[in-house]
Amino acid sequence: MKEAPEDLNDGLSRKERERSRHRQDILAAGEKIFAQKGYFNATIEEIAREAEFSVGTIYNFFSNKETLYQEIIRSIIETCYEDFQREIVPEPDPVLAVRLLNRLRIRQFERHQGLIHVVLENMPSGRFNPELMLSPEYQQYYESYFENLCAICARGRDQGIFSNEEPLLLALTLEGLLNTFAAYWLKKRAGGAITPEHIAILDRVTLRALGCEVRHP
Amino acid sequence: MKEAPEDLNDGLSRKERERSRHRQDILAAGEKIFAQKGYFNATIEEIAREAEFSVGTIYNFFSNKETLYQEIIRSIIETCYEDFQREIVPEPDPVLAVRLLNRLRIRQFERHQGLIHVVLENMPSGRFNPELMLSPEYQQYYESYFENLCAICARGRDQGIFSNEEPLLLALTLEGLLNTFAAYWLKKRAGGAITPEHIAILDRVTLRALGCEVRHP
Amino acid sequence: MKEAPEDLNDGLSRKERERSRHRQDILAAGEKIFAQKGYFNATIEEIAREAEFSVGTIYNFFSNKETLYQEIIRSIIETCYEDFQREIVPEPDPVLAVRLLNRLRIRQFERHQGLIHVVLENMPSGRFNPELMLSPEYQQYYESYFENLCAICARGRDQGIFSNEEPLLLALTLEGLLNTFAAYWLKKRAGGAITPEHIAILDRVTLRALGCEVRHP
Amino acid sequence: MKEAPEDLNDGLSRKERERSRHRQDILAAGEKIFAQKGYFNATIEEIAREAEFSVGTIYNFFSNKETLYQEIIRSIIETCYEDFQREIVPEPDPVLAVRLLNRLRIRQFERHQGLIHVVLENMPSGRFNPELMLSPEYQQYYESYFENLCAICARGRDQGIFSNEEPLLLALTLEGLLNTFAAYWLKKRAGGAITPEHIAILDRVTLRALGCEVRHP
DNA sequence: AATGAATGAGTATTCATTCAT
DNA sequence: TATGAATGAATACTCATTCAT
Numbered sequence: 072m073k074e075a076p077e078d079l080n081d082g083l084s085r086k087e088r089e090r091s092r093h094r095q096d097i098l099a100a101g102e103k104i105f106a107q108k109g110y111f112n113a114t115i116e117e118i119a120r121e122a123e124f125s126v127g128t129i130y131n132f133f134s135n136k137e138t139l140y141q142e143i144i145r146s147i148i149e150t151c152y153e154d155f156q157r158e159i160v161p162e163p164d165p166v167l168a169v170r171l172l173n174r175l176r177i178r179q180f181e182r183h184q185g186l187i188h189v190v191l192e193n194m195p196s197g198r199f200n201p202e203l204m205l206s207p208e209y210q211q212y213y214e215s216y217f218e219n220l221c222a223i224c225a226r227g228r229d230q231g232i233f234s235n236e237e238p239l240l241l242a243l244t245l246e247g248l249l250n251t252f253a254a255y256w257l258k259k260r261a262g263g264a265i266t267p268e269h270i271a272i273l274d275r276v277t278l279r280a281l282g283c284e285v286r287h288p
Numbered sequence: 289m290k291e292a293p294e295d296l297n298d299g300l301s302r303k304e305r306e307r308s309r310h311r312q313d314i315l316a317a318g319e320k321i322f323a324q325k326g327y328f329n330a331t332i333e334e335i336a337r338e339a340e341f342s343v344g345t346i347y348n349f350f351s352n353k354e355t356l357y358q359e360i361i362r363s364i365i366e367t368c369y370e371d372f373q374r375e376i377v378p379e380p381d382p383v384l385a386v387r388l389l390n391r392l393r394i395r396q397f398e399r400h401q402g403l404i405h406v407v408l409e410n411m412p413s414g415r416f417n418p419e420l421m422l423s424p425e426y427q428q429y430y431e432s433y434f435e436n437l438c439a440i441c442a443r444g445r446d447q448g449i450f451s452n453e454e455p456l457l458l459a460l461t462l463e464g465l466l467n468t469f470a471a472y473w474l475k476k477r478a479g480g481a482i483t484p485e486h487i488a489i490l491d492r493v494t495l496r497a498l499g500c501e502v503r504h505p
Numbered sequence: 506m507k508e509a510p511e512d513l514n515d516g517l518s519r520k521e522r523e524r525s526r527h528r529q530d531i532l533a534a535g536e537k538i539f540a541q542k543g544y545f546n547a548t549i550e551e552i553a554r555e556a557e558f559s560v561g562t563i564y565n566f567f568s569n570k571e572t573l574y575q576e577i578i579r580s581i582i583e584t585c586y587e588d589f590q591r592e593i594v595p596e597p598d599p600v601l602a603v604r605l606l607n608r609l610r611i612r613q614f615e616r617h618q619g620l621i622h623v624v625l626e627n628m629p630s631g632r633f634n635p636e637l638m639l640s641p642e643y644q645q646y647y648e649s650y651f652e653n654l655c656a657i658c659a660r661g662r663d664q665g666i667f668s669n670e671e672p673l674l675l676a677l678t679l680e681g682l683l684n685t686f687a688a689y690w691l692k693k694r695a696g697g698a699i700t701p702e703h704i705a706i707l708d709r710v711t712l713r714a715l716g717c718e719v720r721h722p
Numbered sequence: 723m724k725e726a727p728e729d730l731n732d733g734l735s736r737k738e739r740e741r742s743r744h745r746q747d748i749l750a751a752g753e754k755i756f757a758q759k760g761y762f763n764a765t766i767e768e769i770a771r772e773a774e775f776s777v778g779t780i781y782n783f784f785s786n787k788e789t790l791y792q793e794i795i796r797s798i799i800e801t802c803y804e805d806f807q808r809e810i811v812p813e814p815d816p817v818l819a820v821r822l823l824n825r826l827r828i829r830q831f832e833r834h835q836g837l838i839h840v841v842l843e844n845m846p847s848g849r850f851n852p853e854l855m856l857s858p859e860y861q862q863y864y865e866s867y868f869e870n871l872c873a874i875c876a877r878g879r880d881q882g883i884f885s886n887e888e889p890l891l892l893a894l895t896l897e898g899l900l901n902t903f904a905a906y907w908l909k910k911r912a913g914g915a916i917t918p919e920h921i922a923i924l925d926r927v928t929l930r931a932l933g934c935e936v937r938h939p
Numbered sequence: 940a941a942t943g944a945a946t947g948a949g950t951a952t953t954c955a956t957t958c959a960t
Numbered sequence: 961t962a963t964g965a966a967t968g969a970a971t972a973c974t975c976a977t978t979c980a981t
Contacts, residue, residue: 569951569952570952
């Protein structure tokens with residue numbers, strides 16, 4: 072009878088579910104430590120301690136430090152990407168899409184604090200950083216993301232709402248402002264969170280930069 | 289009379305000049321290797337090889353790897369800062385100042401490729417990166433830079449040329465666009481340099497984002 | 506029932522006992538190499554080779570060379586101190602106590618050959634040696650040792666057996682003679698061990714110096 | 723005319739005298755630094771700084787660090803030996819000779835503080851120290867010193883003043899007490915020097931240990 | 940002779956990775 | 961599977977010694 076509810080768990084046995092949970096624990100511990108210390112200053116031992124596993128167990132799940140790191144980043148990228156696909160892409164109104172993206176990005180910055188810069192630096196619009204080695208397979212996410220972002224901008228432009236510019240330029244504009252303001256506020260905030268006022272500013276700034284006159288700011 | 293030619297060399301003796309040159313050579317080698325590999329993957333031995341000195345000589349000039357790195361970054365920051373003070377700050381016309389800044393930043397990106405991200409991430413508008421440890425003394429450059437940038441934006445706003453926004457927001461806008469576009473073009477370029485067309489786009493995008501209607505640049 | 510045999514091993518598991526044995530092996534190897542070469546000429550690599558472990562393993566047990574050295578010296582000091590407390594202190598007869606101390610010290614010299622000088626030079630009666638850095642925590646052993654030694658001398662004096670001198674002076678006298686003769690014989694001996702004749706001489710010399718007339722020892 | 727006085731300078735030219743003086747300066751600087759830090763922690767650079775010469779100049783006078791050290795120790799040994807030959811050996815009265823030796827040794831301890839232990843550890847009665855490598859040529863000084871010391875003790879014994887023991891044992895006794903008390907007082911003294919009272923104690927202790935009854939202590 | 944910059948062999952230490960239990 | 965002790969390659973850093981000026 073104990074086995075019955077497993078049908079609800081993606082068809083995984085108890086063993087499999089446990090293994091999957093352990094894997095998640097290690098990823099979470101890794102994200103925490105890498106975010107605190109950076110890739111080179113983090114040690115497997117410390118991650119193991121944080122995950123409450125032994126060093127050897129880490130290696131039962133991930134073949135080496137590099138792989139563990141890439142998996143963590145991959146999961147961040149995937150989560151960010153999926154959020155974008157789910158929350159932003161289906162929105163037909165370009166202005167609303169931008170507003171939603173502003174909110175989403177702020178959330179992503181807040182949630183992934185110490186590692187978001189790795190995601191952003193590997194974007195086409197991110198600064199080249201020789202230390203941050205992302206395997207090329209992540210490129211597909213970035214390309215798809217940018218295509219969708221361009222599509223939104225193209226729609227805005229074609230509807231005469233945004234400037235009559237190449238969509239890619241509009242997308243870069245959006246990215247640049249979004250990331251710069253979010254980074255600035257998160258660095259400055261002394262314990263305080265991002266407020267609705269911040270969001271309002273971000274909406275105003277991004278929309279104006281896209282060439283869209285904003286009424287009541 | 290032996291002393292005469294020295295008057296032209298900052299009053300330095302040949303020995304002193306040679307020492308200064310060697311120091312520069314090491315800094316140049318360090319910049320090259322750190323830019324290629326990043327701080328942690330660069331080794332003193334490789335830097336020494338690049339500089340055509342022995343390992344020990346590196347340590348005669350810099351007390352450790354960290355110090356060498358900080359000195360390299362410091363010199364980049366200082367150079368960037370001085371260029372800004374000399375070329376941009378004295379310009380009374382806000383629009384022209386922005387155009388000049390666009391050109392300057394592109395040059396800085398091109399010149400310092402692999403390390404410019406360290407400078408930018410330590411700006412108030414840069415992303416938090418636990419790996420990029422700059423000693424707090426550089427803060428003064430950043431503060432002064434931002435103050436000047438805000439002053440330019442304030443002038444533009446007060447003259448009714450830029451949007452009626454807080455100068456700090458205008459400055460962040462400018463920074464965000466500048467760095468995003470420069471990074472994008474430098475990552476994409478397949479050997480090709482930044483062209484005047486790129487600069488024209490940058491002028492158009494930044495000025496529009498600042499709220500300034502541009503006719504035909 | 507599996508637990509039964511462990512009760513006989515200080516309650517340590519096999520793993521723990523093995524770890525403890527390895528630690529002892531490293532300490533022994535360290536004592537041997539440090540004794541042969543001295544602190545600065547000994548290398549961790551050589552100690553590791555002697556202990557039949559890798560370099561890294563040494564560092565799993567001791568955080569650095571200095572600590573390893575101090576632990577070795579500490580264990581010698583503790584052993585010497587405990588022997589003294591067990592064998593000498595309880596002896597009520599001052600003359601017999603001195604005789605026993607003579608024998609004990611000779612044994613200690615023989616057993617710790619190359620490192621006994623570190624112990625002795627950190628005694629209040631030892632020569633100042635800037636190279637021999639013992640952490641101050643060992644002071645307590647020395648103080649306690651000297652107090653006990655003084656107590657023995659005081660008893661001998663009060664019983665009219667030793668000279669009517671300050672006990673401290675008697676203790677220093679004893680120390681000086683003990684160490685000087687032991688050192689001399691151990692340096693000179695060409696393979697030969699310390700003989701009963703040597704001990705007899707030591708008894709005669711020390712007791713006479715303490716002011717105690719010896720008949721036929 | 724300036725050259726005339728040189729006849730009084732061992733027939734050395736000004737050049738030669740200057741060179742000799744520089745050599746002495748380096749030896750003095752070396753003694754100071756080696757005494758402070760010990761052989762391994764002292765650096766040639768620091769000695770050069772103390773001597774107010776460059777590193778290269780040190781090597782013009784001494785072929786390497788080891789040699790410089792040995793020369794310093796040699797000069798201490800020679801000085802100590804010569805003082806002994808001059809002040810103690812000619813004294814016919816054994817008791818007075820011991821008293822004079824006590825005073826001399828205290829002076830030597832005071833003068834050579836940080837390096838006297840090197841001299842003493844290389845005596846036949848000194849503790850074996852693997853770190854202190856004295857070239858075997860110094861052995862002659864030690865042998866001659868001990869022979870003379872034994873001769874004094876033999877005289878005292880033959881005159882019925884000292885115990886009827888082997889002179890070598892008497893000599894070791896003397897050495898042991900002398901060095902132990904001197905070391906103790908020098909370690910303990912809080913700025914205060916060795917006083918006449920200390921000397922009186924030393925006389926009493928050494929003479930009693932040699933079997934010589936002392937009247938008014 | 941005096942200088943001090945350059946050299947590079949020598950070593951302590953770290954830490955990702957392995958593997959026997 | 962989980963463990964954690966053992967491994968050893970990699971590297972920063974030191975400092976005695978050399979040598980061109």
